[in-house]
Amino acid sequence: MVSPIDPTSAAFLLAENRSQPMHVGGLQLFEKPEGAGRNYVREMYEEMRDGKDIAPLFLKHPHRSLGTAGRLVWENDTQFDIEHHLRHSALPRPGRVRELLELCGRLHGTRLAWERPLWEAHVIEGLRDGRVAMYTKTHHALVDGISAMRLIQSVLSTDPDRRGMPAPWGFLPSSAKAAKPADKAEHDLAQVPIHALRTAFGITAEAAGLPAALLRTLNKGLRNETSALSLYAPRTMFNHSITGSRRFAAQDWPIERLRAIGKASGTTLNDVVLAMCSGAVRAYLLELAALPETSLVAMVPVGLNAKQSQVASAEGGNAVGAVMCKLGTDLADPGDRLAAIHLSMVDGKRALSSMTPMQILAMSALGQAPAILPPLLRMQGIVRPPYNLIISNVPGPRTTHYWNGAKLVGQYPLSIPINGMALNITCTSYDGKMGFGLTGCRRTVPHLQRLLTHLDDEVNALEKAAGV
């Protein structure tokens, strides 16, 4: 059972090395249902383990040999062992979130072996507050980070009493269809996962390939200062070579607080998220005496409507572009930073809408696969980085969701740091909270967890500045 690997997936596999594992991750926190027994987590693990359906791509591993003429193909794992992929783990004492983040960082820093299907899921007990954590790790050759999170969401339900729900890797088109009627209100949510499993369901969208001509266009755009695509980004400590070691930090804040800041200052929720990151990165770099004089630039993926992109149809309306946003880290005042970010985003979106369809398609590919381009562009060889870090903000479900009665109370994405881009911030909203996931190289970005404190300080500072 051999099937072809599409060019994008192959590129992710080939771009991978020990310093740059190419997998995305997700951390979910669940509250046990009422009346859960002492062995609840084991039972949850066993239920997932014993599920019979597994999506085809989760049963295949990449293979290349003389028999395939050196081409990379997907091959069925004839020794597939669910207990290798799904693991029941526990946290050491005292079982704080800190121990959980340490474990996630460690798990995220280890490459998936090509000899087995490229995913892992860990059901984790031992949080002293009684919550259950789930860390999942999926190779970017299978899904991108956002799709991976949506894949997990797609098996959740708004009904706390529903049972018999499959694990994310058990999400098959048939079970999806069966699940739909009950969850009609969440239709927007469940749309994406099918696209996520690119090859599994035979969907190798043209847009997933990255033709050489487009790459050249994009490359030129990023290197050319006169282009609307590019801004002057200073060289920072984030823009160095990285190792394979990872740290992960995660926390969430009430969206209500962030919206109030936006409302009072005439900015968007996304502007406020970027301002939080800006202030936190500024404080972090100041502490390390490493703040550049000019502002850092973030690459911010943004949604494009079909009219803007003209190519969105291939992606079912989910086309994504990218804006280069000046973060205003050179400004001391939180309010000034927020205002600067707002202007930069407005400018950037305007530039994007004046691009040719070809340029937008190139940007769309960039947004869809932010981690793959820099290796292709040999970012390390560029003296001046085109941007300093990637900050993504992806809307998630607004209502409370459950998995077989366990209430999802938080979710945080783990992304892919790469050479020259050692820190990645990805946010996702869920049930009234904005969850931040910060993934960094442990060597290049020391004391990553300090950014959480700085983020929290920045929310307070922005509230004060906006007068809320």
Add this chain to the structure above:
Amino acid sequence: MVSPIDPTSAAFLLAENRSQPMHVGGLQLFEKPEGAGRNYVREMYEEMRDGKDIAPLFLKHPHRSLGTAGRLVWENDTQFDIEHHLRHSALPRPGRVRELLELCGRLHGTRLAWERPLWEAHVIEGLRDGRVAMYTKTHHALVDGISAMRLIQSVLSTDPDRRGMPAPWGFLPSSAKAAKPADKAEHDLAQVPIHALRTAFGITAEAAGLPAALLRTLNKGLRNETSALSLYAPRTMFNHSITGSRRFAAQDWPIERLRAIGKASGTTLNDVVLAMCSGAVRAYLLELAALPETSLVAMVPVGLNAKQSQVASAEGGNAVGAVMCKLGTDLADPGDRLAAIHLSMVDGKRALSSMTPMQILAMSALGQAPAILPPLLRMQGIVRPPYNLIISNVPGPRTTHYWNGAKLVGQYPLSIPINGMALNITCTSYDGKMGFGLTGCRRTVPHLQRLLTHLDDEVNALEKAAGV
């Protein structure tokens, strides 16, 4: 910093594949010292993590490239990250030995990636009896199984009050020398580890290489029924292809009980260990309706004195030969099985002493590296296996040992199942107990843990048969 890989180590690296990871493991159980605080295990972990000395071989990884002309070499890991190799883990509830063995089986079933130094150590908390476990995993290219256990023993002390002791991978010749005076009585113990770290200390013993001529001799001997080396071994369920999934079972029994059986029956301690294995394997195969009519044959490594082997000097007196032992699994009576094993071992040792030095050297290589030969011999292609399983019994320290005040209360080896040899039993004595470690392919040897019950039943049956 590139250094050559000796031929034996290279052979272990090249024989490895997804079904046959070539690492050995050890499980140690410690009791916390009196007055240990709630964070004792974390402190233990941190002490190990922060140790400054690391033996050179534990900092290198195998490397092969155009630059090395395709040869395998050891190369320094320029991104060495102790937190990747030393991990602080916890058991899920209820924290029984069962959960510990599950974790060990899972850890033992995952290959070490060549891109990093080939070892891992896990400090494990969460056993409900309060003990602390340590699982270590080292590639056979670095040490063999026995040496790996002795390496760990070498950093232990008989003095419960001693502190500042290094971790096993911090065992350097200099620290060894510094440690010696206090532990003179344990000199016999500490002899081996230096040999264990073959390349690290520049000791590439001639005996470690496996010249092709010797291999041919040995190959012929094992295939030739007329040779004293070989017996008729029936084909069993253990002698099939394996997968990479592992199960591990471990338990210990008081040596006093086993000695009493030997004394009453005129047999040796080793005979009794073999009889326990024989009875247990018989009961296990009977349950599965898979017991062959003729007796199973075990390959049993035995110590050789210098005079016998004539080549022992290169190995510092630790030369090892191998006896093919008829286990008497065709006999229903436990006493009959013990008697048959005793005779078979006496015969086997006699055959061994009548061998030519050349043959003994070949056997010595076999004993030293039991896992490497079958792949070289292409055992899978042999219709009739030369033996059915490997049972090793290696004497360990007789007195209580400590690591920085933590009392070692049990240790159990994890070995290497290979294609055609799906079950391995390795025993080691320590402080009045005989610890059994059973490592098997989870698919080929289902319900491996049942063998523990059968082993226990067999001790009782042998006591009854011997009248003790």
